[in-house]
Amino acid sequence: MALIVAKFGGTSVADIERIERAAAKVVQEVERGHKVVVVVSAMSGVTNQLVEHCSAISKMHDLREYDVVVSSGEQATAGLMAMALQKAGVQARSWLGWQIPIRTSDMHGKARVTGVETEELHKRLDSGEVVVVPGFQGVTEAGRIATLGRGGSDTTAVALAAALEAERCDIYTDVDGVYTADPRVVEQAQKIPKVSYEEMIELASLGTKVLQIRSVEIAMNKEVPVQVLSSFEDEIGSDLPGTLVTREDDIMEKQTVSGVAYSRDDAKITVLDVPDKPGLAAKIFKPLAEAAINIDMIVQNVSSDTKTTDVTFTVSRNESARALEVIGNLEEFQEAGVLTADNVAKISVVGIGMVSYHGVASKMFETLAEKGINIQVISTSEIKISVLVDEEYTELAVRALHEAFGLEEQEAA
Amino acid sequence: MALIVAKFGGTSVADIERIERAAAKVVQEVERGHKVVVVVSAMSGVTNQLVEHCSAISKMHDLREYDVVVSSGEQATAGLMAMALQKAGVQARSWLGWQIPIRTSDMHGKARVTGVETEELHKRLDSGEVVVVPGFQGVTEAGRIATLGRGGSDTTAVALAAALEAERCDIYTDVDGVYTADPRVVEQAQKIPKVSYEEMIELASLGTKVLQIRSVEIAMNKEVPVQVLSSFEDEIGSDLPGTLVTREDDIMEKQTVSGVAYSRDDAKITVLDVPDKPGLAAKIFKPLAEAAINIDMIVQNVSSDTKTTDVTFTVSRNESARALEVIGNLEEFQEAGVLTADNVAKISVVGIGMVSYHGVASKMFETLAEKGINIQVISTSEIKISVLVDEEYTELAVRALHEAFGLEEQEAA
Numbered sequence: 001m002a003l004i005v006a007k008f009g010g011t012s013v014a015d016i017e018r019i020e021r022a023a024a025k026v027v028q029e030v031e032r033g034h035k036v037v038v039v040v041s042a043m044s045g046v047t048n049q050l051v052e053h054c055s056a057i058s059k060m061h062d063l064r065e066y067d068v069v070v071s072s073g074e075q076a077t078a079g080l081m082a083m084a085l086q087k088a089g090v091q092a093r094s095w096l097g098w099q100i101p102i103r104t105s106d107m108h109g110k111a112r113v114t115g116v117e118t119e120e121l122h123k124r125l126d127s128g129e130v131v132v133v134p135g136f137q138g139v140t141e142a143g144r145i146a147t148l149g150r151g152g153s154d155t156t157a158v159a160l161a162a163a164l165e166a167e168r169c170d171i172y173t174d175v176d177g178v179y180t181a182d183p184r185v186v187e188q189a190q191k192i193p194k195v196s197y198e199e200m201i202e203l204a205s206l207g208t209k210v211l212q213i214r215s216v217e218i219a220m221n222k223e224v225p226v227q228v229l230s231s232f233e234d235e236i237g238s239d240l241p242g243t244l245v246t247r248e249d250d251i252m253e254k255q256t257v258s259g260v261a262y263s264r265d266d267a268k269i270t271v272l273d274v275p276d277k278p279g280l281a282a283k284i285f286k287p288l289a290e291a292a293i294n295i296d297m298i299v300q301n302v303s304s305d306t307k308t309t310d311v312t313f314t315v316s317r318n319e320s321a322r323a324l325e326v327i328g329n330l331e332e333f334q335e336a337g338v339l340t341a342d343n344v345a346k347i348s349v350v351g352i353g354m355v356s357y358h359g360v361a362s363k364m365f366e367t368l369a370e371k372g373i374n375i376q377v378i379s380t381s382e383i384k385i386s387v388l389v390d391e392e393y394t395e396l397a398v399r400a401l402h403e404a405f406g407l408e409e410q411e412a413a
Numbered sequence: 414m415a416l417i418v419a420k421f422g423g424t425s426v427a428d429i430e431r432i433e434r435a436a437a438k439v440v441q442e443v444e445r446g447h448k449v450v451v452v453v454s455a456m457s458g459v460t461n462q463l464v465e466h467c468s469a470i471s472k473m474h475d476l477r478e479y480d481v482v483v484s485s486g487e488q489a490t491a492g493l494m495a496m497a498l499q500k501a502g503v504q505a506r507s508w509l510g511w512q513i514p515i516r517t518s519d520m521h522g523k524a525r526v527t528g529v530e531t532e533e534l535h536k537r538l539d540s541g542e543v544v545v546v547p548g549f550q551g552v553t554e555a556g557r558i559a560t561l562g563r564g565g566s567d568t569t570a571v572a573l574a575a576a577l578e579a580e581r582c583d584i585y586t587d588v589d590g591v592y593t594a595d596p597r598v599v600e601q602a603q604k605i606p607k608v609s610y611e612e613m614i615e616l617a618s619l620g621t622k623v624l625q626i627r628s629v630e631i632a633m634n635k636e637v638p639v640q641v642l643s644s645f646e647d648e649i650g651s652d653l654p655g656t657l658v659t660r661e662d663d664i665m666e667k668q669t670v671s672g673v674a675y676s677r678d679d680a681k682i683t684v685l686d687v688p689d690k691p692g693l694a695a696k697i698f699k700p701l702a703e704a705a706i707n708i709d710m711i712v713q714n715v716s717s718d719t720k721t722t723d724v725t726f727t728v729s730r731n732e733s734a735r736a737l738e739v740i741g742n743l744e745e746f747q748e749a750g751v752l753t754a755d756n757v758a759k760i761s762v763v764g765i766g767m768v769s770y771h772g773v774a775s776k777m778f779e780t781l782a783e784k785g786i787n788i789q790v791i792s793t794s795e796i797k798i799s800v801l802v803d804e805e806y807t808e809l810a811v812r813a814l815h816e817a818f819g820l821e822e823q824e825a826a
Contacts, residue, residue, distance in 0.1 A: 016469040053493055056429040061496045068492030068507050072485035079481030080466055083474045094481050098511065099556060143512055 001033040002167035003125065004237060007135065007157035010044035011174045012231035013077050016084075019043075021231070022172065023084035026130060028236045030090050035125040037164065038092075039135045039157040040081050042073025047150075063108035067137070067147045071097070074134030074153065082132045092130040095121070097145065102138035102156065104146040111146035113138055113155060113218075116163035125164075133160060151212035158215045162222035169219065169226045170237030171211060176230035177243035178203065178210055180407035181260040185395045188408035192258055196248040196352045199258050202384045206348040207263030216245065223247060248352055256360060257351035257405040260398050264391060266296060267320035268344045268376065269313055271327065272337040276309040283332050284311060291326050293319050297346070297379040297388060312377055314388060317342055344376065345394040348386040349401055355382050360405075367404040373397055414446040415580035416538065417650060420548065420570035423457035424587040425644035426490050429497075432456075434644070435585065436497035439543060441649045443503050448538040450577065451505075452548045452570040453494050455486025460563075476521035480550070480560045484510070487547030487566065495545045505543040508534070510558065515551035515569065517559040524559035526551055526568065526631075529576035538577075546573060564625035571628040575635035582632065582639045583650035584624060589643035590656035591616065591623055593820035594673040598808050601821035605671055609661040609765045612671050613639075615797045619761040620676030629658065636660060661765055669773060670764035670818040673811050677804060679709060680733035681757045681789065682726055684740065685750040689722040696745050697724060704739045706732050710759075710792040710801060725790055727801060730755055757789065758807040761799040762814055768795050780817040786810055 006029065008022045022038075029036050041047075050070045054061045078094040085092035097104075100121065104111035121131050135153025140146045148155050154171060161169035177191040178200070195203070197220035204213045210228050219226045229235070229242025248254070274280060285295060298313040315323045320340060327333055347368075354360050364385055368375060373396065377388040389397055402408065419442065421435045435451075442449050454460075463483045467474045491507040498505035510517075513534065517524035534544050548566025553559045561568050567584060574582035590604040591613070608616070610633035617626040623641050632639045642648070642655025661667070687693060698708060711726040728736045733753060740746055760781075767773050777798055781788060786809065790801040802810055815821065 016466055020470070050489060053429055053489070054496060057433070057493060057496045058500045062499055062506075065492040065495040065499075065507055068495070068509070069489045072489040072492075075488070076463060076466070076482045076485040079478040079485075080470060082478040082481070083467065083470045086475055086478075087471045093475075094478055096481070096558075145509075 001035070003035045003037070003164055004029060005037045005039060005157050005161040005164070005166045005169045006237060007039040007153060007169065007171050008041065008231060009153065009171070009173045010041040010047070012172050013040055013081070014044040016080070018231075019077070019080050020084050020088075023081060023088050025172070025231070025236045026085060027088045027090055029238060030130065032238055034238065037121070037125070037131045037133060037160055037166070038081055038085075039133050039153055039160065040074060040077040041135050041153040043077055046073040046076075064144055067108050067145045071134070071137040071145045071147055074136050078132050078134040085130050085132070090130055091128055092132055093124075094132045094134070096134060097137040098139040098143070100133070102159070104138035104140055104148070106140040106142060106144075106146065108144075108146050110149035111138065111140070113148065113159040116159060118163050121164065149214070154212040154215035155218060158219045158224055158226060161224045162218060166224065168237065169224050171226060171228050172231035173210065173228060174230065174232065175210060175228070176233055176241065177228050178208065178245075179259065181398050181402045182262070185262070185398050186260075186402045189402065190408060192243050194244045194246055194251045195258055196251055197245060198248065198383055199350050199352050200245045202348070202350045202381070203259060203261050206261035206346065206350065206384070206386065207265065208261050211245070219245065251352070254353040255351050256353040256357045257349045257407065259350050260401045260405070260407065261348045261350060262394050262398050263346045264394065265317055266314040266344055266346050266388070267317045268341045268388060269315065269320065269323060269327075270339040271311045271333060272339065273308040274311060274333060274336050276307055281311070283330065284327065287326050287330060288323060291322065293323050293326065297377045297386065299377045314344070314346070314377065343391040344388050345391045345397075346386050346388055347394070347397045347401065348384050349405065350384040352383050354384070361385050363404060364401060367400050368397060371396055371400050414448070416448045416450070416577055417442055418450045418452060418570050418574040418577070418579045418582040419650060420452040420566060420582065420584050421454065421644055422566065422584070422586045423454040423460070425585050426453055426494070427457040429493070431644075432490070432493050433497050433501075436494060436501050438585070438644065438649045439498060440501045440503055442651060443543065445651055447651065450534070450538070450544045450546060450573055450579070451494055451498075452546050452566055452573065453487060453490040454548050454566045456490055459486040459489075477557055480521050480558050484547070484550040484558050484560055487549050491545050491547040498543050498545070503543055504541055505545055506537075507545045507547070509547060510550040511552040511556070513546070515572070517551035517553055517561070519553040519555060519557075519559065521557075521559050523562035524551065524553070526561065526572040529572060531576050534577065562627070567625040567628035568631060571632045571637055571639060574637045575631060579637065581650065582637050584639060584641050585644035586623065586641060587643065587645065588623060588641070589646055589654065590641050591621065591658075592672065594811050594815045595675070598675070598811050599673075599815045602815065603821060605656050607657045607659060607664045608671055609664055610658060611661065611796055612763050612765050613658045615761070615763045615794070616672055616674050619674035619759065619763065619797070619799065620678070621672075621674050624658070632658065664765070667766040668764050669766040669770045670762045670820065672763050673814045673818070673820065674761045674763060675807050675811050676759045677807065678730055679727040679757055679759050679801070680730045681754045681801060682728065682733065682736060682740075683752040684724045684746060685752060686721040687724060687746060687749050689720055694724065696743065697740065700739050700743060701736060704735065706736050706739065710790045710799065712790045727757070727759070727790065756804040757801050758804045758810070759799050759801055760807070760810045760814065761797050762818065763797040765796050767797070774798050776817060777814060780813050781810060784809055784813050
């Protein structure tokens with residue numbers, strides 16, 4: 001008998017039929033003797049509609065009121081899920097963020113969970129009641145509703161699992177796990193049975209949109225095992241059909257490379273012929289940081305015979321216009337040319353085993369070279385290597401690397 | 414400088430444009446120096462959609478969870494209204510039922526307001542802030558959301574006006590006031606400038622769906638002047654363009670008859686040839702009361718030469734099947750025939766001046782007789798006379814009575 005948190009995303013509660021199918025999974029867990037906390041997203045489409053309403057009034061709307069508006073979607077689903085569970089014969093009631101309460105910071109629109117009151121929830125769970133919680137929201141010290149940012153229901157689920165010391169947090173979604181590569185690109189892509197928190201964070205930040213990064217960070221810090229699984233398959237979480245995101249120590253067979261990820265969300269910006277002297281980087285990147293623009297990859301060419309150099313970096317595509325504006329306003333770079341390119345893709349290989357195996361980078365570069373793919377920028381961390389290539393090579397690069405690192409055989413390994 | 418509660422119904426906040434038009438009215442009140450509390454309904458269609466979701470899960474859904482689901486509609490509008498007011502340049506914030514709090518009984522789905530905390534609201538109003546409140550909801554002692562029943566936003570508005578000792582409660586809706594008769598039936602129908610609480614309650618219960626009855630009862634008890642006015646006209650509440658519902662004493666010119674109402678919501682049931690002896694009525698109506706079926710009009714024919722009599726009464730059309738079932742199960746009436754008819758209309762004349770003028774009933778009966786309309790059942794109160802007639806005479810009866818009582822001249826009077 002375990003305590004499990006089960007989170008159902010927007011497509012898993014898209015209509016009443018799906019809400020009832022989700023409820024049926026919860027009932028199966030209860031029948032196996034588990035205590036279950038259910039976290040629900042808004043029915044798919046609802047949040048977008050509410051966000052549109054807010055934007056229609058003003059692009060600069062008050063985020064405190066935005067939170068009041070958008071949190072209503074998950075609230076409705078929570079009530080409906082409680083009803084569906086009752087209909088299926090289990091005791092259930094909904095607990096809104098302010099009723100538990102789930103306490104958050106007052107950064108409205110992207111608040112962080114700061115604490116969860118668990119005493120009453122434990123009592124209810126012990127009495128056999130299923131606890132239903134709307135995801136994505138909590139309450140600030142000032143008593144206002146605050147939301148956790150898009151995808152924040154994952155965070156709610158993991159934070160509840162951590163606070164309640166749950167055995168596992170199951171994230172039911174429309175895919176059945178984390179794959180060695182996007183199955184739409186690589187036919188032979190394999191579902192990964194277990195992946196470490198660190199790898200998952202890299203995969204999430206590199207374009208795999210299965211879990212919100214923030215939720216994986218909390219899971220890692222609190223050591224909550226998280227399972228990604230499909231709500232459209234027959235199995236339930238306790239069958240462990242999905243991908244388990246867990247501690248590195250809990251993974252016996254460490255893959256050198258666990259997966260290949262790609263992202264088309266980046267834009268490349270190059271500042272040309274800037275004087276090559278100390279402090280140059282700071283002059284570009286400090287103003288960008290002050291404008292809250294996230295820089296991802298950076299490369300500065302080594303200058304040899306000339307007195308100038310080029311600096312290339314990447315930003316989110318939807319922030320590239322703002323980044324260009326910031327640079328255009330810098331006195332030091334009035335003379336410099338600026339190139340920008342949107343037609344780039346970031347290709348990454350990720351693997352916890354990489355740390356102790358040194359051939360990964362050279363194998364990656366070699367593989368891409370064999371296919372005639374030019375590498376524009378490189379960045380590395382302990383467990384991933386990312387390169388920027390021309391966007392039209394995306395699929396080719398992903399497939400070639402997937403094969404080169406033998407990922408189609410992973411399941412067997 | 415006055416404190417005004419302004420309530421906007423579903424059609425008045427149907428989309429973002431209308432929400433902004435409603436906000437503009439509030440801004441005008443603020444510019445005239447008034448403190449304003451805004452109460453909003455859900456955007457039209459939203460509540461129906463949410464109710465449908467609940468019914469799709471189960472007809473017998475948990476009303477506590479129903480309240481969690483349906484209250485989310487008003488919550489969203491409250492946030493949007495606060496944003497629209499801010500955009501228009503006035504300070505505003507939303508206050509949900511549990512934040513104020515508006516305390517209610519725990520009769521979920523049709524709770525009653527039991528108290529409103531006003532100290533913080535007064536502070537905010539004094540500081541120049543507009544207070545925005547989602548209608549239709551409050552919080553129970555157990556800390557759960559409770560809703561006040563359909564149309565409950567009117568009640569929220571009046572309860573807030575009473576608690577805050579507001580000068581007036583303006584109910585913005587899609588009609589510009591209360592009329593002497595339904596303008597779709599009687600072309601000459603006139604808007605009534607002032608009507609007493611008592612008359613309004615009768616008109617509301619007799620088919621005029623402008624205000625929720627419960628809200629008028631509270632207004633009467635707390636002596637809150639309520640104005641019904643259109644949100645689609647240019648005038649604002651302080652111009653007093655609508656119908657003011659107020660104390661009888663505040664109405665100088667008391668009309669003998671203020672208006673003619675009709676309703677097609679009733680069904681007539683006749684129990685035939687029942688033994689004419691004491692206790693008969695109780696034997697029929699007690700079981701009906703126990704089944705929570707509301708009886709409206711009752712008539713029992715006086716028996717003369719026979720030992721049996723007929724009893725006729727009316728119930729809500731949607732309860733007639735259940736009423737028949739209850740009667741069918743009564744041992745005493747196994748022998749009795751039961752007739753039921755849905756093709757009836759209730760026609761009523763209402764007027765506070767009726768109390769001191771005795772010709773109303775005879776004039777009403779005479780007028781109907783002249784048109785060849787047969788009266789099936791009669792019921793009276795101090796300020797209204799209702800008759801049941803064949804449904805196909807509805808419009809004819811309403812128009813004839815409207816003319817007979819000179820209501821087309823009311824405006825001039």
